[in-house]
Amino acid sequence: MGTRQQGTLTQWDDAKGYGFITPDAGGGRLFVHARAFGLRAWRPYLGERLSYEPGRDAQGKARAQRVKALEPRRPQPAARRAPAARRAPDAARGGAVLVLIPAFAALVLAVHLAWSLPHAVWGGYMALSLATFIVYAGDKRAARKGQWRVAESTLHGLALCGGWPGALLAQQLLAHKRNKPVFMRVFWGTVALNILAFIALFTPALMPWGRLLS
Known part of the structure; x- marks a missing residue:
């Protein structure tokens, strides 16, 4: 076991799970992987003071091992509660968007009565929404505990494939992701694409090419 040294985390890629430590003693930065931190309740963050053992990987490249924090977890700023007058419209809007779920269910039922949808379509939407x-x-639980998060691309992919009703329900009931404008713009794009794909695939009489083929 090598002599422990100290340094500061000066680069960190949370999605890839690695970064670099700048040693207090000077010299080049040391690569550090998330596994080197072991089990702890929060993610590494820029500027965190650390102690570590210098080591090398299988290719002989220098890296930090058995990393430990030198200070308590960085305090998180207290969340500011929105005034009651502002929270009420937000709740009303949240309830309004949930109407889209029964509206889509009514569309699926109407299409089923008109063109006899495969049962797999119903089951697919239900299973994907639950998942x-x-x-x-x-992901909400991981955010609260400072653990590794689900990639936003994964959440959008699930919504695009048909899980958007479950995503919409989770956003409102769990208050998760709904206040991120960029995320929500992409999310609504996946909802629109999924509904358009459903109409194109299962309502031939409503689509131009469906009428040509009928």
Whole structure:
């Protein structure tokens, strides 16, 4: 076991799970992987003071091992509660968007009565919505505990494939992701694409090429 040294985390890629430590003693930065931190309740963050053992990987490249924090977890700023007058419209808007779920269910039922949808379509939407809700709940829990998060591309992919009703429900019930404008713009794009794909695939009489082929 090498002599422990100290340094500061000066670069960190949370998505890839690695970064670099700048040693207090000078010299080049040391690569550090998330596994080197072991089990702890929060993610590494820029500027964190660390102690570590210098080592090398299988290719002989220098890296930090058995990393430990030198200070308590960085305090998180207290969340500011929105005034009651502002929270009420937000709740009303949240309830309004949930109307889209029964509206889409009514569309699916109407299409089924008109063109006899395969049962797999119903089951697929239900299964994907349940899975998406569970993934959102897991990501919300990870956010609270400072653990590794689910990639936003994964959440959008689930929504695009048909899990958007579960995502919409999770956003409102769990208050997760709904206040991120960029995320929500992409999310609504996936909802629109999924609904358009559903109409194109299962309502031939409503589409131009469906009328040509009928």
